Amino acid sequence: MIDVVLNSHCIRVLRRELLTAGSNEIGGVLAAEQVGDGRFIVVDLSVQRNGTSLHFVRDPVQHREFIRSFHERMGNQPERFNYLGEWHSHPNYMATPSGEDFSQMQELVEDEEQKSTFLALMVVKLGKGKKLRGSTYGFRSGCIPVRGRLQGIEVGAVEEECGPLILLLGDIEGKYDTD
Numbered sequence: 001m002i003d004v005v006l007n008s009h010c011i012r013v014l015r016r017e018l019l020t021a022g023s024n025e026i027g028g029v030l031a032a033e034q035v036g037d038g039r040f041i042v043v044d045l046s047v048q049r050n051g052t053s054l055h056f057v058r059d060p061v062q063h064r065e066f067i068r069s070f071h072e073r074m075g076n077q078p079e080r081f082n083y084l085g086e087w088h089s090h091p092n093y094m095a096t097p098s099g100e101d102f103s104q105m106q107e108l109v110e111d112e113e114q115k116s117t118f119l120a121l122m123v124v125k126l127g128k129g130k131k132l133r134g135s136t137y138g139f140r141s142g143c144i145p146v147r148g149r150l151q152g153i154e155v156g157a158v159e160e161e162c163g164p165l166i167l168l169l170g171d172i173e174g175k176y177d178t179d
């Protein structure tokens with residue numbers, strides 16, 4: 001189980017950027033502090049704004065530069081402060097990874113050119129009342145992705161996107177709704 005916690009700065013940035021982007025997908029990389037076994041506080045993130053309503057393609061050059069300057073700011077302590085993984089938005093559908101997202105992340109973590117043995121993917125959107133909503137998964141080379149827990153540092157700042165199972169139950173309930 002992994003815990004991904006967004007600090008207040010990241011929550012503010014994400015909400016603002018998601019509002020501005022509207023129905024276009026945006027994304028970037030996550031820079032985090034490891035505070036325990038499988039527990040990470042996302043302290044900064046990069047934002048790339050050239051996605052469309054159906055697609056977001058990461059620009060590795062832009063994000064490499066962001067991580068390089070993050071290491072510099074944190075005094076080069078990669079065992080504590082490091083690149084955690086990727087994020088992007090799904091403004092028009094569920095904030096859980098698509099099949100393509102899963103295979104792209106798996107490819108990235110298996111890629112020998114990059115040094116991380118573990119990477120996280122966070123998918124977000126604005127939910128009801130413009131509240132931040134999302135999900136996170138952990139990826140390891142040769143392993144099946146595992147869903148983690150996504151939270152804000154302030155309780156209740158992030159809502160977990162429900163899995164398909166819960167949605168299905170919601171649909172069944174809806175059928176018996178007599179209103």
Ligand SMILES: [Zn+2]
Nearest residue numbers: 090097098101
């Ligand atoms: Zn996606």
